[in-house]
Amino acid sequence: MVTARETGCLCQPINQSQGARNLRERLPLCKWRQCAYPDSASIDPEAHPGQSQAVDSADIEQLNAAIRDVPDFPKEGIVFKDITPVLGDPMLFRLAIDGLIEAIGSQRVDKIVGIDARGFIFGAAVADRIGAGLVPIRKKGKLPWRTREMSYALEYGEATVQIHEDAIREGENILLVDDLLATGGTAAAALHLVKQQGANIIGAAFFIELDFLDGRAALEQAVSGVPITALLNY
Numbered sequence: 149m150v151t152a153r154e155t156g157c158l159c160q161p162i163n164q165s166q167g168a169r170n171l172r173e174r175l176p177l178c179k180w181r182q183c184a185y186p187d188s189a190s191i192d193p194e195a196h197p198g199q200s201q202a203v204d205s206a207d208i209e210q211l212n213a214a215i216r217d218v219p220d221f222p223k224e225g226i227v228f229k230d231i232t233p234v235l236g237d238p239m240l241f242r243l244a245i246d247g248l249i250e251a252i253g254s255q256r257v258d259k260i261v262g263i264d265a266r267g268f269i270f271g272a273a274v275a276d277r278i279g280a281g282l283v284p285i286r287k288k289g290k291l292p293w294r295t296r297e298m299s300y301a302l303e304y305g306e307a308t309v310q311i312h313e314d315a316i317r318e319g320e321n322i323l324l325v326d327d328l329l330a331t332g333g334t335a336a337a338a339l340h341l342v343k344q345q346g347a348n349i350i351g352a353a354f355f356i357e358l359d360f361l362d363g364r365a366a367l368e369q370a371v372s373g374v375p376i377t378a379l380l381n382y
């Protein structure tokens with residue numbers, strides 16, 4: 149069986165005592181395709197140089213095909229984009245994380261900010277892969293420590309998100325990650341909270357963007373100058 153270490157793949161534990169702030173800064177990022185489950189025994193190390201590869205159009209097509217549209221969920225008129233088929237497939241999930249990581253480019257990231265709740269799934273995987281921390285932004289009442297909060301308008305009524313007041317240090321490089329950009333209200337509130345803590349926001353990366361809701365424009369208006377990327381557009 150070919151191990152990750154033999155292939156030169158960097159997804160093995162790296163010497164944490166080095167105090168890496170961002171492993172990606174120092175090391176070529178492994179795309180994990182050469183060493184990982186489900187079938188590491190069949191891997192040819194020569195064919196997989198262990199360097200980062202871009203997500204290509206065939207990858208995007210595969211991801212697109214796996215998204216399940218669920219009409220009238222959670223209420224009538226909403227077509228819910230179900231990402232669970234992507235999460236349940238090891239290769240597709242990895243591709244999704246690869247694509248989100250591309251938003252970072254060569255920048256250093258100190259912390260990923262993930263939005264409750266599906267943003268935690270993608271955000272945690274990205275953070276672990278690049279050696280960054282993870283900061284959860286949660287719906288009101290879920291965080292145990294002292295919080296700062298931001299309310300935003302929903303179609304009917306209002307919602308509030310919170311962050312721990314000591315979650316981010318001034319000047320830290322932050323990437324916001326969420327599963328989906330719809331109207332942009334949630335992400336705008338999250339970015340406001342992050343900005344209030346003195347973060348340097350390097351971008352907002354979404355797995356899916358619903359173009360017809362123009363959340364991108366709302367987000368750009370709310371927090372100008374933040375690069376916004378999405379892997380799949382509908």
Ligand code: AMP
Pocket residue numbers: 226227228229230263264265266267326327328329330331332333334335363
């Ligand atoms: P918004 O604040 O309108 O941009 O909504 C963003 C949040 O709502 C995301 O975190 C998504 O999880 C969720 N969301 C909104 N619309 C959809 C949809 N059509 N399918 C799946 N999730 C959605």
